Amino acid sequence: MFTTTTTTTEDNSSSSDWKFVVFHYVCPSLGVLISTALYMAPLRDLKRCLQKGTLGFSSTTNTTRTETTTTGSGGGAQQQQQQQQQQLNPVPWAVMNGNCLGWLIYAHLARDPFILASNLPGILVSTYLNIGASKLQYLQAMEDDKEEERKRNVQLQQQVQQQQQQQTTQTTTDIIINEDEDAASERTIMTANIAVQTKIWSSDITVTPQDKLWLQILLLWICIVVVVLWILPICFHTSRQRTKQTIGLFVNINLLFFYGAPLQTMQTVVTTRCSDSIHTPTVLLNCINAAFWAAYGIVAVHDVVVYGPNGLGLILGLIQAFLCCVYPKTTTSTTTVYPSSSSSSSSLRQPLLLETRTIDDEHTTTTTTPLVLQGTDDDDEQQQQQQQAADGTSY
Structure with a gap:
């Protein structure tokens, strides 16, 4: 009986020590x-903002996947971008x-x-x-x-240009008066710049x-x-x-x-x-x-x-x-299909698809927009050479 009591006490003590730790x-x-x-x-988001100089930043995730058709000439790469604007x-x-x-x-x-x-x-x-x-x-x-200073200077410069345009339809006396007005406008611009600089500090x-x-x-x-x-x-x-x-x-x-x-x-x-x-x-x-x-x-x-x-x-x-x-x-992704380097020049002018998907657990909304890629000058020259070769072969 004494041994059983001692064993129970030791087990309780061990359990108590475990909980204590x-x-x-x-x-x-x-x-x-x-x-x-x-x-x-x-810290990571603040670092992005400091690099851009603003509290707002965009988070973008890119994934690229290559596909090839059965003919081997229409292959292309699919690039998926997920972009989200955030404001700290x-x-x-x-x-x-x-x-x-x-x-x-x-x-x-x-x-x-x-x-x-x-x-x-x-x-x-x-x-x-x-x-x-x-x-x-x-x-x-x-x-x-x-930006405020730039807008104000643009407005003042427009006023000066309007006054200068009026000089061509006025007499010599009016021209002299307009020159005085131009001088006054320049003084106004200088005053505005000084006011903005004062506000900055x-x-x-x-x-x-x-x-x-x-x-x-x-x-x-x-x-x-x-x-x-x-x-x-x-x-x-x-x-x-x-x-x-x-x-x-x-x-x-x-x-x-x-x-x-x-x-x-x-x-x-x-x-x-x-x-x-x-x-x-x-x-x-x-x-x-x-x-x-x-x-x-x-x-x-x-x-x-x-x-x-x-x-x-x-x-x-x-x-x-x-x-x-x-x-x-809700996940929004944009998929753009780019042709591979092995595709022909004529495929560059075929309309490709810019696909935007909004996916959640219940619904999937897909928006498809035609995207046309124009060929380069080298592609045009190569196509003309192929056409001339085909014409020569036909004769």
Whole structure:
């Protein structure tokens, strides 16, 4: 009897140790890795935007397939292109920076190394993302002002040309008057250029919207740190536990801005009955990440600040995954048929087909457009030589 009790106790201890390792170390460690991967997800898109100098970019996928007919002369290659226009929204990056800063403060108060490790990469990456977005917005503002300046100069030049055309039908006195008007028009152009240059260097352009939002969020967190960590403990002698709970409350309030994006996305999916706006790999990673952190918060640290927002994030992720199953994605592809090098010159003038397909799980819509490729001069000369040879053979 004593031996049986001892064996049962050892089994329970072994099971308890296994659960302790999983929930105290494995779950938060995997959460750190997945969180870092999620933070770095926008870096590739930002790199594309920086190369183009704008927040909008196009994603294109090309595939090529070669086909040959039974005669061997009508072979060709099919090139499929899938192109999608995307526009980056940099607002969540500013919120991400403030969110990571708040979690770093909370990790210090809670003495939690896993929360600290998961948010250190986040604050570095979000800082880089905000700097990149500010650069792109500044470049866009410069381009808009250059376009405005160009349009204004074109209008003024048109006015000057109209005045010069009127000079041919006027007397000498009128010509002198028109010369004075031309001088006045040139002064107007110079004044307009100076005005545009002044606007380019105004504070409306040098301080971009991303800069304003980022600085406002950082200023808000600085005020929170000063009040909660210094003023309240000195004036009201608040405990460390109370201070930690207050910071955790503000962190969760900051997270509400993150949850606004999935809610808006879900509304778009239900309205359009299409889940193209949901990035499925990101949703899956978010669900796995939230599950790890929720398990860590419930079992290991028993902290509602940890498992509360992550549990809500897990629920939102599962809802988005369900919407992806209910409303399938739509795929649009364009197929262009190009003749092979072995095809004859006459086939170059035959109408080819430009085919566009929109495919989902229920319907397939196909649009076919004739495409005519013109032959080159060498092809024309070769065709004439063949025709002359055929005429000579007929005689």
